[in-house]
Amino acid sequence: MNYLIGAFKPACNISITFADGKNRKQISIEPVLGKKVEHNGVKIELLGQIEMYFDRGNFYDFTSLVRELDVPGEIYERKTYPFEFSTVEMPYETYNGVNVRLRYVLKVTVSRGYGGSVVEYQDFVVRNYTPPPSINNSIKMEVGIEDCLHIEFEYNKSKYHLKDVIIGKIYFLLVRIKIKNMDLEIRRRESTGSGANTHVETETLAKFELMDGAPVRGESIPIRLFLSPYELTPTHRNINNKFSVKYYLNLVLVDEEDRRYFKQQEITIYRLQENS
Amino acid sequence: MMLSGDEDEEKWLAEGIAGVQHNAFYMHRALDSNNLREALKYSAQMLSELRTSKLSPHKYYELYMRAFDELRKLEMFFKDESRHGVSIIDLYELVQHAGNILPRLYLLCTVGSVYIKSKEAPAKEVLKDLVEMCRGVQHPIRGLFLRSYLAQVSRDKLPDIGSEYERDAETVMDAVEFVLQNFTEMNKLWVRMQHQGPGRVREKREKERNELRDLVGKNLHVLSQIEGVDLEMYKENVLPRVLEQVVNCKDELAQYYLMDCIIQVFPDEYHLQTLETLLGACPQLQPTVDIKTVLSRLMDRLSNYAVSSADVLPEFLQVEAFAKLSNAIGKVIDAQVDMPIVGAISLYVSLLTFTLRVHPDRLDYVDQVLGACVKKLSSAPKLEDSRATKQVVALLSAPLDKYNDILMDHLDDGTNKVMAMVIIQSIMKNSTCISTAEKVEVLFELIKGLIKDLDGAAQDELDEEDFKEEQNSVARLIHMLYNDDSEEMLKIICTVRKHIMTGGPKRLPFTVPPLVFSALRLVRQLQNQDGDVAGEEEPATPKKIFQLLNQTIETLLYVPSPEMALRLYLQCAEAANDCDLEPVAYEFFTQAFMLYEEEIADSKAQVTAIHLIIGTLQRISVFGIENRDTLTHKATGYSARLLKKPDQCRAVYACSHLFWVDDQDGIKDGERVLLCLKRALRIANAAQQMANVARGSSGPVVLFVEILNKYLYFFEKGNTQITASAIQSLIELITSEMQSESTTLDPADNAFFASTKRYIEFQKKKGGAMGEKYDPINV
Numbered sequence A: 001m002n003y004l005i006g007a008f009k010p011a012c013n014i015s016i017t018f019a020d021g022k023n024r025k026q027i028s029i030e031p032v033l034g035k036k037v038e039h040n041g042v043k044i045e046l047l048g049q050i051e052m053y054f055d056r057g058n059f060y061d062f063t064s065l066v067r068e069l070d071v072p073g074e075i076y077e078r079k080t081y082p083f084e085f086s087t088v089e090m091p092y093e094t095y096n097g098v099n100v101r102l103r104y105v106l107k108v109t110v111s112r113g114y115g116g117s118v119v120e121y122q123d124f125v126v127r128n129y130t131p132p133p134s135i136n137n138s139i140k141m142e143v144g145i146e147d148c149l150h151i152e153f154e155y156n157k158s159k160y161h162l163k164d165v166i167i168g169k170i171y172f173l174l175v176r177i178k179i180k181n182m183d184l185e186i187r188r189r190e191s192t193g194s195g196a197n198t199h200v201e202t203e204t205l206a207k208f209e210l211m212d213g214a215p216v217r218g219e220s221i222p223i224r225l226f227l228s229p230y231e232l233t234p235t236h237r238n239i240n241n242k243f244s245v246k247y248y249l250n251l252v253l254v255d256e257e258d259r260r261y262f263k264q265q266e267i268t269i270y271r272l273q274e275n276s
Numbered sequence B: 001m002m003l004s005g006d007e008d009e010e011k012w013l014a015e016g017i018a019g020v021q022h023n024a025f026y027m028h029r030a031l032d033s034n035n036l037r038e039a040l041k042y043s044a045q046m047l048s049e050l051r052t053s054k055l056s057p058h059k060y061y062e063l064y065m066r067a068f069d070e071l072r073k074l075e076m077f078f079k080d081e082s083r084h085g086v087s088i089i090d091l092y093e094l095v096q097h098a099g100n101i102l103p104r105l106y107l108l109c110t111v112g113s114v115y116i117k118s119k120e121a122p123a124k125e126v127l128k129d130l131v132e133m134c135r136g137v138q139h140p141i142r143g144l145f146l147r148s149y150l151a152q153v154s155r156d157k158l159p160d161i162g163s164e165y166e167r168d169a170e171t172v173m174d175a176v177e178f179v180l181q182n183f184t185e186m187n188k189l190w191v192r193m194q195h196q197g198p199g200r201v202r203e204k205r206e207k208e209r210n211e212l213r214d215l216v217g218k219n220l221h222v223l224s225q226i227e228g229v230d231l232e233m234y235k236e237n238v239l240p241r242v243l244e245q246v247v248n249c250k251d252e253l254a255q256y257y258l259m260d261c262i263i264q265v266f267p268d269e270y271h272l273q274t275l276e277t278l279l280g281a282c283p284q285l286q287p288t289v290d291i292k293t294v295l296s297r298l299m300d301r302l303s304n305y306a307v308s309s310a311d312v313l314p315e316f317l318q319v320e321a322f323a324k325l326s327n328a329i330g331k332v333i334d335a336q337v338d339m340p341i342v343g344a345i346s347l348y349v350s351l352l353t354f355t356l357r358v359h360p361d362r363l364d365y366v367d368q369v370l371g372a373c374v375k376k377l378s379s380a381p382k383l384e385d386s387r388a389t390k391q392v393v394a395l396l397s398a399p400l401d402k403y404n405d406i407l408m409d410h411l412d413d414g415t416n417k418v419m420a421m422v423i424i425q426s427i428m429k430n431s432t433c434i435s436t437a438e439k440v441e442v443l444f445e446l447i448k449g450l451i452k453d454l455d456g457a458a459q460d461e462l463d464e465e466d467f468k469e470e471q472n473s474v475a476r477l478i479h480m481l482y483n484d485d486s487e488e489m490l491k492i493i494c495t496v497r498k499h500i501m502t503g504g505p506k507r508l509p510f511t512v513p514p515l516v517f518s519a520l521r522l523v524r525q526l527q528n529q530d531g532d533v534a535g536e537e538e539p540a541t542p543k544k545i546f547q548l549l550n551q552t553i554e555t556l557l558y559v560p561s562p563e564m565a566l567r568l569y570l571q572c573a574e575a576a577n578d579c580d581l582e583p584v585a586y587e588f589f590t591q592a593f594m595l596y597e598e599e600i601a602d603s604k605a606q607v608t609a610i611h612l613i614i615g616t617l618q619r620i621s622v623f624g625i626e627n628r629d630t631l632t633h634k635a636t637g638y639s640a641r642l643l644k645k646p647d648q649c650r651a652v653y654a655c656s657h658l659f660w661v662d663d664q665d666g667i668k669d670g671e672r673v674l675l676c677l678k679r680a681l682r683i684a685n686a687a688q689q690m691a692n693v694a695r696g697s698s699g700p701v702v703l704f705v706e707i708l709n710k711y712l713y714f715f716e717k718g719n720t721q722i723t724a725s726a727i728q729s730l731i732e733l734i735t736s737e738m739q740s741e742s743t744t745l746d747p748a749d750n751a752f753f754a755s756t757k758r759y760i761e762f763q764k765k766k767g768g769a770m771g772e773k774y775d776p777i778n779v
Helices: A003-007 B002-032 B036-051 B057-079 B088-097 B101-118 B123-136 B140-157 B172-195 B202-225 B231-249 B252-265 B268-273 B275-284 B291-308 B310-318 B321-335 B341-358 B363-379 B386-410 B413-430 B437-446 B464-479 B486-503 B508-528 B542-557 B562-578 B582-598 B603-619 B625-640 B645-659 B670-695 B702-717 B724-739 B747-766 B768-774
Strands: A012-018 A025-031 A037-039 A042-052 A059-070 A073-075 A079-083 A100-110 A118-124 A139-145 A149-155 A159-161 A165-175 A179-192 A199-212 A220-226 A236-239 A243-255 A260-270
Touching: A012 A100, A012 A118, A025 A100, A042 A079, A059 A079, A139 A165, A139 A260, A149 A243, A149 A260, A165 A179, A179 A220, A199 A220, A199 B101, A199 B123, A220 B088, A220 B123, B002 B036, B002 B057, B036 B057, B036 B088, B036 B101, B036 B140, B057 B101, B057 B140, B057 B202, B088 B101, B101 B123, B101 B140, B123 B140, B123 B172, B140 B172, B140 B202, B172 B202, B172 B231, B172 B252, B202 B231, B202 B252, B231 B252, B231 B268, B231 B275, B252 B275, B252 B291, B268 B275, B268 B291, B268 B310, B275 B291, B275 B321, B291 B310, B291 B321, B291 B341, B310 B321, B321 B341, B321 B363, B341 B363, B363 B413, B413 B437, B413 B464, B437 B486, B464 B486, B464 B508, B486 B508, B486 B542, B508 B542, B508 B562, B542 B562, B542 B582, B562 B582, B562 B603, B582 B603, B582 B625, B603 B625, B603 B645, B625 B645, B625 B670, B645 B670, B645 B702, B670 B702, B702 B724, B702 B747, B702 B768, B724 B747, B747 B768
Parallel strands: A159 A260
Antiparallel strands: A012 A025, A025 A079, A037 A073, A042 A059, A042 A100, A100 A118, A139 A149, A149 A165, A165 A220, A179 A199, A179 A243, A236 A243, A243 A260
C-alpha cells in the first residue's frame, strides 16, 4: 500500500466535460497551483462495463476504446484536450440493478512513473430507443381453479413503453371463494450469471389495487395502470450473456383468509423515443 | 357481546374520524401552499380511512360525510389551475397513480367533476369513464358510498336538455345511461350486502341494508329530475331498464323498496301511460315482496291524480286503467301463492278505493272487485292469519265509511250477501273478537244484506235453507262480539240490538236469542263483580239490561214467535233470580204466563211450555211466599187444564217438584206434594177410563209407573207424607192393571215397571237406613 497517495492531494485536478454532450467533449487538466505535473502520457478510455455485485471488483468490459491525448511530458498550467469517440457501439442501456450494474464510463489516466497515476472517471448514461413494435398482441387468458375460481383477464398489449398505460379487464366467470381484494403487481426479474451460478432476484415495483371487495359471477373489473410513476427500465434479454431483466404483470387475488391466487404474465418494456 | 361490539364500533369510528382530521389538516396546509403533490398524498391518506370494514353503514356514513366535506375543498383547489399548474387532463391521470383503489376513485370522481366543468372533454366521456372505473370497488358498503359520491358530484353536470353540458353530439340519453348504470351497479351492491359477513345476524344485516336504501333510490330521483326524460323516453328506456334491474335482482327488500320508489318519484301521468309495463313487473317479483303495499300506493297515487283534475279522467279511460289494475292484481295473487289472504284482501280494497274515486259511476267495477275478492276468499283454505279477518272488516269498512251508500247499496243483493257471509265466516274461523261498539257498527253496516231486507229485494226467491244458514251465521257472529269492559259491552249490545231490530219478522227468531244470551252473559259478569260496581251511576246495571231485554223479547211477539219469547223470558227470570231481583223475575214470569195464556194455543206447545215454566219456577228461590204461591198456583192450574189427559197427568206430577226443592233452604211442603201426586193419579185413572170408553181398551199403564217413580223419589227424599204403604198399594194397582186383559201391553212399559221394581229390591237388599225404609214394601 502506498500511504502517500491517500495522504496527499492528487497532483492535479482532472475535469471531464461534455460541452454539448455531442460533439465538443473535452477534458482539462489543471495542476495544483504552482506545481508542475510530470507524466508519461495522458489517455482517455471509454469503457462499457458489466459489474456483478456478488463477484465484486470484477468488471467485465464489453466495450473498451482508448484515445491517447498527450505524449509524455510536463503540464505546468491548465491544459485542455478535446476528444471524440465517434463510432462507438453502445448496444446496451445503462442499468443499475440489484445484483448487476451496467455502466459506461470515461476514464482519464495521467500516467506517472512515481506516486501512482492520476485517474478520473466520469460515468455517463446510455439510453437506447426502440421504435414501436410492429406486432403487439394483447394478452388474453382464462385461468382458474376448478369449481372455485374462474377468471378471464386481458391486457391490451404485450409490449409497453415506459410511459405507457396498461388497459385491460378481468372478467369473473366463477367465484366460489370470498375474495377480499385484487392487485396488479409489476415485477422485475433480474437474473445474473449463467448455469449453476445463476442468481435470480425478483422485485415488486408496483402494487396497484384493482379491486376492493368480493365480486360475483359476471362482474368485470377494469384495469388502467399508468406506468409512468414507476421506475422501470426496458426489458433486457441476455445482455452479453451476463444478465437478463424481465418484467411481469402479476395478477393477485387475495381471499378473506389471506390466501393468494395469482397469475404472472411476462410483458416487454421498451423505451420509446420521447418525441415520437 | 352486543354492547361491547357497539363500543368497539364507536372506538373505530373515533379513530377513523381522527385519521380523516389528521390528514385533512396536512391536506389544508398543502392546499394553502398550493402544493399539489402533498395535497394528493394527504387526501389519498385521508380517503384511506374509508377503506375500513369495521363500521356499520350508519357509522360509515358519518365518516364518509367528514371526508366528503374535505373533498369539496380539494375540488376547489383542482378547479384553479393557476394554483397547481397542472392541466385538468394531466390531473385526471395523476390521481390515478394512487395505489389503493378507493382513494384513487374518490379522487378520480372529484377531478372528473372538475373535468366536466372545464368542458375540455365531453361530459358523456368523463361520466362513462367514471361509472365504469367504479366497478373496481365491489365491497357493498364502500361501493355504495363511492357511487353515491359519484352521483352526488355529477348531479349538476349531466348533459341534460338545456344544461350547459349538453352538446350536439350528446343527448339526454347519455345522462340517462350514466344514471341508469350507476343505479344498476349500486343496486347490485346493495342486494349483495346480505351475503356479507357470515358471523352477523341476518336481522341486523337487513336493518343495515335498509339504512342504505336511499343511496340507491337517489338515482331514481335523479332520473326523475332529468328534464329530458319525457314520457317517450321514460316509456321506452328508463322504465324498462329500471324494472329489468328490479326484477333481476331477485331480492325482496330491494324489489319492494324500488317499486315503491318508482311509484313515488316519477309523475302520475307517466305511471298512467306505462301501467302495463309497471304492472307487468309485479308478478315477476319475489313471492315474499309486499306487493300489496306497492300496488296500494300506486292506486292511491293514481286516484289522487284522478281527483286532482277532471281533465285527466279521459286518460284513465283511454288506458283502461281499471282493467289493467284489476288484471295485475289477479296475476299477482296467482303468482304469489304464499301471499297471506290478508294481502289479497287489502289489494282488493285498494282497487276498490281506486275504482270508487276514479270511476264513481261504474258500479259494475265495484261488483267485479268484490266478486273477485269473494272468489278468492271462498277458494282459499282455512284462514290461519287472524289479522286477515280483522283486515276484512277494517279494510273493507274504510271505503265504506266514505262511500257507504254508493258501495253496498249498489251491489246486487246476491253479491252483497255473499260478501257478508265471507266476512262472518272469516271472523268465525279465526275467532276474532270484535270488541268495540264502533267496530260492531261498521261490521253490521257491512253485513246489512243479511240483517235486513234490502229495498226492492225479491223476497220470494230466497231459498229457505240458505236463509237459515245465513241467519245462523249472524247468530253465531253475535257471540263473537265481546268486550271485558261491561260499559263497552253494553254499548255493543245496544248497537247490535239497534241493527237486528230492523231485521223483520223472519230474522228476529234467529237473531234475538243470541243477543239475549249475550246480554245475560253480561248480567252474570256484572253479578260476579263487586257489589259496589252496581252503583247508581253505573250505566251498565243488571236492571237496565233487563229492561232492555224485556223490550227486545217483546218484539218476538209481533213476529210472532211466542214459544221463543217464552223461553227467553224464563231465561231472563232465572238470571234475575240469580241477581236477587225479585220484582224483575216476577215481571218476566208474568210475561211468560201471559204469553202462555194468550199466544200459545197449540197443545203440544203448551205441554212444552208448561214443563219449561215448572222447571224454571222450581229453580227460582228469590220469590217471597206470596209471589211464589201465586205463580205455583198458576202453574199447577195450567197443568190441570192441558188438553190431553196424559199431558195433564205428567204436568201435574211435575208440579209436585214446585213444593219440594231439594236443597238446604228449599221449600219442603210434603202435603202439597202428595196432593199433586194424588191428583196425578186421579188423572191417570181418568185417562185409563177414557181410553176404555173410547177405544175399548185401557190406556197404557205407563203413567202409573211414572207416578210410582215420583213417589219413590219423594219417599227417598224423606217426605213423610209419602208412605211405604201408599207405594205398596200403587205397585199392586199397577200389577193388577197390567194383568187385566183389557190392557194393551207395551213391552217398554213392562220393562219400565220391571226395572222400577228391581230398583226397590236393590234398595232393600242394600240395607242401611234406606234399606230399612224400603223394607215394608213388597214387590
